[in-house]
Amino acid sequence: QELKSVVARKPWKLSLPVTGGGILDAVVVWFVLQLDDEHSLSTSPREETCWEQAVYPVQGLLDYSVNSGDTVTMEVCCQDCYLNIQKISLNSECEMDFTDRDDSLGLASETELCNALAGLQAISKQDDNGHVCVLESKEIARLNDVPYHKCFKAAMSKVLLSLIPSKDLQSMDVDGQSSRMNLQERQNRSCVDVASDPLYILDVSEGFSILPIIAGKLGPVKAYSSAEKEQHQAALNVIAEANHLPKETLEFWLSHLDEESVVLQRPKLDKLWSIIILDVIEPSGLIQQEVMEKAAISRCLLHSGGKIFPQYVLVYGMLIESESLLLESAVQGTEPTLGFNIAPFINQFKVPVHVYLDLSTLPCLPLSKPAELLRLDLMNPLLNSSSREVEVKICAAGQVTAIPFWYHIHLDEEHSLNTSDPSSHWKQAAVVLDEPIRVQVGDKLVLDVQHHKSNISITVK
Structure with missing residues (x-):
């Protein structure tokens, strides 16, 4: 009955005092579960529990800076049984409302267009x-x-430079860095170049990607996005307009296909792709499903001198000791379950590979240096290695409990991305061993690495 009353209750206001100066980025929420008058469980970040916390980003304030003694006011409600925080304001700030915004994108200047994009909210109700x-x-x-976009821009520029005369590249310089033509002249000339004989670029990245827009500013190309959602397409169009891309430059590939058509096919009957961008690694740290099959089809659709991005991927891994990974992978004996012996049964269903790991913050002891485990070549399948034995030398004493792995994504020989970089948007994955292996400095372990149907398995021989 109490829960029903909370859900039916109208939004109520909360005022929270600011205890330290800084920038107000988000509101963090956790719960205290009151089991009875004496016993409770808290999901606070200060407690060592299996729960995490909810984070509500703060947006729409004129000034995000706060000082000790300030007051942050917000409205709280349980709409559709979900906790919702809205109308956040700081002292005399104008309120931020998540529910009744009307962000019109019919704006004139580039600044207004960019501001409109920045103001797009993830909200539940919206006017027509x-x-x-x-x-x-x-x-x-x-x-x-940033490194992701810079790397792709440099690699795409290299391919376009090899396929397009330099004068054509200059004519498409809508940034005005190497041309003194005014904006209208550059746009008119680039429209002619794109319409006459453009190069075709296809981005098959999952989700929202601005790589087609980056490509569209590099030369006379037709850049195709594989964005499926109409809201993503609308946002990309706004970004393209704000960056003065001709309308002919950016198109949405799925709108050119029938429902039953395969995504990977020629742009036109008499044309081939100059660049095909494949999403090889998931943000979780795993390899995308059927990526090698997609690469095989893509190789048949490339223009002479065209490239698949990435051209190849190197898989790296190392041995670590991590108590926290052990505790998340399997039930450790009978003590955590108060003497009940459930481990032999429940551990049969444990997940062999942990994903969305952040090695830069994971509590662990590295026991070896990183080692190359596999090569996945999308341009030259003869260089692929689907299975390999790798000898790893121990550089610190301890217990091997897990083998995290990550990737060096080589767009070409000069440009690569490391998915273990702390600034990368990718996370890492790890194989957790069934039984820890005690090792000493100088020991050597042999890893049997297998790649089958986009899945990686690693075992210690």
């Missing part, structure tokens, strides 16, 4: 005239990955 672009956290992380 409003525009909503909902992005997942992994998509936001990729948009903030």
Whole structure:
């Protein structure tokens, strides 16, 4: 009955005092589970429990800076049985409302267009005239990955330079860095170049990707996005317009296909792709399903001198000791379950590979140096290695409990991305051993590494 009353209750206001100066980025929420008058469980970040906390990003304030003694006011409600925080304000700030925004994208200047994009909210209700672009956290992380975009831009430029005369590249310089033509002249000339004989670029990345827009600014190309959601397509169109891309430059590939058509096919009957961008690694740290099959089809659709990005991927791994991974992978004896012997049964269903790990923050002891485990070559299948034995030398004493692995994604020989970099939007994965192996400095272990149907398995021989 109490839960029903909370759900039916109208939004109520909370005022929270600020105890330290800084920037207000988010509101963190946790719960205290009151079992009875004496016993309770807290999901607070200060407690060592299996629970995590909820984070509500703060957006729409004129000024995010706060000082000790300030007051943050917000409305709280349980709409549709979900905790909702809205109308956040700071002292005399204008309120931020998550529910009744009307962000019109029919704006004139580039600044207004960019501001409109920045103001798009993940909200539950919207007027018919409003525009909503909902992005997942992994998509936001990729948009903030500067090395990712720089690396792709450099690699695409290299391919285009080899296929397009330099004068044509200069004519498409809509940034104005190497041309003194005014904006209208550059746009008119680039429209002619794109319409006459463009190069075709296909981005088959999962989710929201701005790589087609980056490609569209590098030369006379037609860049195709594989974005499925209408809201993503609308946002990409706004970004393209704000960056003065001709309308002919960006297109959405799925709109050119029938429902039963395969995604990977020629752009036109008499044309081939100059660049095909494949999503090889999931943000979770695993290999995308059927990526090698997609690469085999893509190789048949490339223009002479065209490339698949990435061209090849190297899998790296190392041996570590990590108590926290053990506790998350299997029930450790009878003590955690108060003497009940459930481990032999429940551990039969444990997950062999843990995903979404962050090695930069994972409590662990490295027991070996990183070692190359496998090579996955998308351009030259003869260089692939589906199975391999790797000898790893121990550099620290301890117990081997897990083998985390990650990837060096080589767009070409000069440009690569390391998915274990702390600034990367990718996370890492790890194989947790059934039984820890005690090792000493100088010992050597042989790893049997297998790649089958986009799955990696690692065992210690």
